[in-house]
Amino acid sequence: MAGHSKFANIRHKKEKADAKKGKIFTKLGREIAVAVKEGGPDPANNSKLRDAIAKAKSNNMPNDTIERSIKKAAGDISGVNYEPMTYEGYGPNGVAIIVEVLTDNKNRTAANVRHAFSKGGGNLGTTGCVSFMFDKKGQIMVEKNDKIDEDELMMLALDAGAEDFITEEEGYEIITSPENFSAVREAIENQGINMISAEVAMIPQTTTKLTDEQDIKKMKTLLNLLEDDDDVQEVYHNWEFDEEV
Structure with a gap:
């Protein structure tokens, strides 16, 4: 991407x-x-x-x-218990999608996720059908500014256990193993550096472009329905999002 x-x-x-x-x-x-x-x-x-x-x-x-x-x-240890679940499926033109949820009602959540895929021109798949196309990694994004020295940030991240440091036009992407994510994030945080995103995520190995307007419209519908669902925590996909779209 x-x-x-x-x-x-x-x-x-x-x-x-x-x-x-x-x-x-x-x-x-x-x-x-x-x-x-x-x-x-x-x-x-x-x-x-x-x-x-x-x-x-x-x-x-x-x-x-x-x-x-x-x-x-x-103070609510005996309260509602949320169960983590993961759904996998395909969007328009074979876009790979992973949906992570925390739910107290599996039937409700499954029905809502299935509905979102259906309305968005996609379909739910079986466990593992697309996850092999993603890598689970810690991902930290830092925007460029005059106060951040690229070399110092890179050394800080690598010394703390980062796997990769990627310089982009707008900022820096720091990749870690899930196990080292906390240590790297805390090292950066302790230097007072602002992170625009910091999480363990499913990062696509390759991306898919959508050129058909109807496919793009359906993909947006699918993502909006999933993101509006209270049970859905994260949605990962390999659609190469275009800011102009």
Whole structure:
């Protein structure tokens, strides 16, 4: 995927998130709650919670909202249990799609995801049908600015355990193994460097372009339906998103 496309995709995602802050914060809160239930409410002793907090901050979730989410989850250990599930399928023209959810009602979620694929001209597949086309990696995106020295950032990231450092037109992409993601993210955060995105993600090995207007329209419908679903946490795909589209 072209570097321009990666930053355009993140910017587009953030613009949509800004328009639906309440929904996005609800999803992030759910992720925080799962992390608290698994490892406790103290971020110092819970790396999954630290990562969830970092993701929340990169999505402009206020600190007091994050704190409330942690306290609510810590005081509600016997409350709703969310189960992680993953769906895989195809969008228009064979675009590969992975949908990660946290749900308290598997039947409802499965029906909603199936409906989204159907309305978007795609179809759900079996487990593993597209995941082999993606790599699970820590991905940190940092926009260029005058205060960031490229060489210093690269050495900082590599010394902390990053696998790759990619310089793009608009910024830097830092790739880590899932196991080293927290250490690299924290090393960058401790230097006061702002990250526009920091998460363990499914990164496509190759991308697919859509040139037919109807295919593009259907793909947008599919993604919008999935992203509007409260149970859906993340949607990964290998559509080469064009900022002009």
